[in-house]
Amino acid sequence: MKNEKHSSLSLILILGALTALSPFSIDMYLPAFPKMAEFFSTNVSAMSLSLSSYFIGLAVGQLLYGPLLDRFGRKKPLYFGLLIYIFATVGCFMSKSMESFVLFRFIQAFGGCAANVAAMAMVRDFFSPKESSKIFSLLVLILGVSPLLAPTTGGFLSVVFGWQSIFIALTILSIALFLVTVFLLPEGRGADTSHSLRPGKILLNYISIIKDPQFSTYALAGSVAFAGLFVYLAASPTIFMEVFKVSEQAYGWIFGFLAVGFIGASQFNIPLSRVYSNEKILFAAFSFLAFMGFLFPIGAGSGWLGLASTMVMLFLYLSSVGLANPNAAALALAPFSKNAGSAAALLGFLQMTVGSLASVFVGVFKAQELFPISVIFAGTAFLSLFIFILGSRRITSKVEVSADDAGFVTH
Template sequence: MEANVTGRQYFVLILILGLMTALGPFSIDMYLSGYQAIAADMHTTSASIGLSLASYFIGISAGQLLYGPLLDRFGRKKPLYIGLVVYILASLGCIAAHTLGAFVVVRFIQAIGSCAATVASVAMVRDLFPIKDSAKVFALLMLVVGASPMIAPTVGGYVTVAWGWQSVFIILTLLGAMVLAACIFFLPESHQPDPSISLKPGPIINGFLEVIREPQFATYALTGAWAFAGLFVYVSASPVIFIDIFHVSKETFGWIFAGLSVGFIGSNQLNSLVLRKYRSDQIIGPALLGQAIAGAIFFIGTYYGWFGITGTIIMLFLYLSGLGFAYPNAAALSIAPFKRNAGSAAALMGALQMGIGGLASTFSSLLSKDNPMPMVTIMAGCAILSCVILAGGRTRITNPVLLQDGGDAVVVH
């Protein structure tokens, strides 16, 4: 039930929801600088450590489908508490892991736990704030997500050098405990349990099938997922590319990663200005085409040895900038046709994004061992495939539904 929040309470709620939102991105980005140190301790390669990132993405994908019905059935806080406890225990498990297999498994469990905070934060924005404030609140939370790639790898690089890679997971454990305490003492229960929500597989699966049968959802959700998969591949392979192949320091890698995130964040914010003049369906095509062209040039240049570290950084910046325009519009167009089952649509969209991203990053992690070609090839392929899906899928959308200013859905004939 929507609450009237003002002043200090408003700030406290934003802060807590921001911490909940940050848990997943920090868990992804903060240990990237420690790939080499983790690999040395576990007697494996840095590329193989990338499998732990892939397992995290897969865990996020599965977890989003899990927590949606639980948060509706039992209220927001009980599933949130359980998820955060799982996250804390799994973070401790990462510290204790001594083999690659164990590390990959506990990272998967850590992702399942962090999903509770991710999904609950989105649901509680709708519960706690007036509808007119939702866009502003989500924008504030997205700044947290956007700032993570700028802060987490840099901090992770310095603490890894100073105290070892285990210190990263000590920090994540403390962050999880802090979020849990804040939720217990300062976060209100915003949704009463609803026993009528079925947790049986049949009704849940039927709800998701109803969503995927919508041509507009299928087109834009898959388009956005494959486009976004390029980012997952970059995140997974970048420690190997920059630290092992280009031989930059862990601290320098953190700064490179932060600088490249400016391309994605900046274009994402610029997209908001462009939307004042153009619709999402008018922006997404050119944005995806730009990403695909950048990917193709990156592939050709890397194959012929044109790019050193500077050229690689420039091409990654251009690729991520195209994605910053493409993804938010794909997400908006995916959920536009839905009112009653918008939650299921959002959960399925997130699951597709994380699942496809996890699959792509797994292949990249297995192959990117001594040269950047596997990463570049998969990134280019993801961008080109997203263009193909968009071109083919649009022919099946007879009456596209678009979101106009104010969040109203309109059917364009």
């Protein structure tokens, strides 16, 4: 039993490191935008193209790796993706033009997303559906290191050693992660030759997954709720540095404080799931999210919200998202064991695509004030609850997330 717990802890840490690779790749270089813009003879806003190309690489890559993980097992496609990531990261710090940097960022994301998809699929491999929501919560805890640590580390490296040192550090980290994956990570589900890699078959496989009422309900509702986090990431500089005129240093502290709400709620899910079903927790999270979405525009439109009250509002909103996310993921993936890789890939694709589209509204609507931003938050909140309620009625044979399923699997 002790060795099993030790194995579980080691596995969770490795899976957490895999899921944190892309967030670190995003958050770590953001403070270096001004220096990089100067190096590439462009402006800071143009540097956001490198962020957009990374998001596109993440979304596209996830759809590819899902079938590969089901066909060849978990580790070989993961090796392939990590090697691409390492190559592209070297290309990033050697780039001499903005165009080549944007291209290498796309390739970097295309390779690195294998880590996240493999980690999600392996949670389903090694843990029961009931345990998986707790594991997803623990992964969020590890993932939470990124917004707390990565920008500070990246800013320090950029100032002391230059912006290229950020990508040298990412190269070293990814090589270390590759070695850990090779020597310490269990195989998980093995190769299954019944999975075809023909484009038509892959498309039909994804269609069969999205047509599953349980997956479509919880994946879509969870992705729309999770989109609130993307909206926050896109809008938070405007909210705090333009609307409330806080300093860059104060913004960093506020960002960290609000990240604690998202991370803390995901951890609170662990004791909650021992008492309540994942579906009840998810309904409560969506309901409270909608309640906050109702209050936020009223307060913003009436001019009642100051800096402190806005922080409280966002803290509660992000806490609801943090509570909903692991339960939605666990329930969405519960019906799948044979093709968990493809299901995890499609879930990740939906989260990234819906989240990116929601964040675009911040720019499209030129949301430079608190009220239009609060309306976007409200939209994601109400839509997620609506999808959940409507979709739940379509699920006729639900795969329950129960503690009676097979637990941790050793190989």
